[in-house]
Amino acid sequence: MSQSTYDQLLHGAVGLNHGVLRDVLIPAILGEETGGILYWAGKNLAHQFPVSNPDELITIFTQLGFGHLELQKKSAKQQTWQISxxxxxxxxxLNQADFNLETGFIAQQIEFQTNAITEAQIVEQKKGTVQIVAQSDLKDPSLDTEPIEFLQIEPAQTE
Incomplete structure (x- = not known):
């Protein structure tokens, strides 16, 4: 780890502990497979925190410390989200930051909500934002056979 990375993580909003795990240790262990594994880990994490609607997805996303999530566009088959x-x-x-954990998390939450196979991908990363597009195949029902018990999400705290 370079001095500038250390300084940035230590004094920033990410924090040294979280930043080292997400953007230093995991990529060092997983190497080239980091993006794919984190995507599926995000889908698995969504199974631990299932929510029933987009507003709750925004709230749980913030509560998990992933950043601010905003729904930019929505149609029956496609949703565009922005993380900031x-x-x-x-x-x-940091240049090596990977947002596939968040992408997989969003994809699985939408799959729960639409009951249709949903995949998502990062379409743009620029100046403080990451844009993700989730595509649902409404003709292909979700393969989850277990009934989903959605969490009762506490509303976001206002300051």
Whole structure:
């Protein structure tokens, strides 16, 4: 780890502990497979925190410390989401930041909500934002056979 990476993580919104795990240790262990494994880990994580609607997805996303999530466009088959905030801005400065965990998490949450196979991908990373497009195949029902018990999400705290 370079001095500048250390300084940035230690004094930034991401924090040294979280930043080292997400953007230093995991990529060092997983290597070229980091993106794919984190995507499926995000889908698995969504199984631990299932939510019933987009507003709750936005709230749980923030509560998990992934950043600020905003729904930009929505149609029956496709949703465009944007992740932003200080954590995202700082992680993007590291150059090796990977947002596939968040992408998989979003894909699985939408799959729960639409009951249709859903995949998502990062379409743009720029100046403090990451844009993700999730595509649902409404003709292909979700393979989850277990009934989903959605969490009762506490509303976001206002300051």
């Amino acid at each position: 905030g200080p954590i995202v801005t700082e992680r993007l400065k």
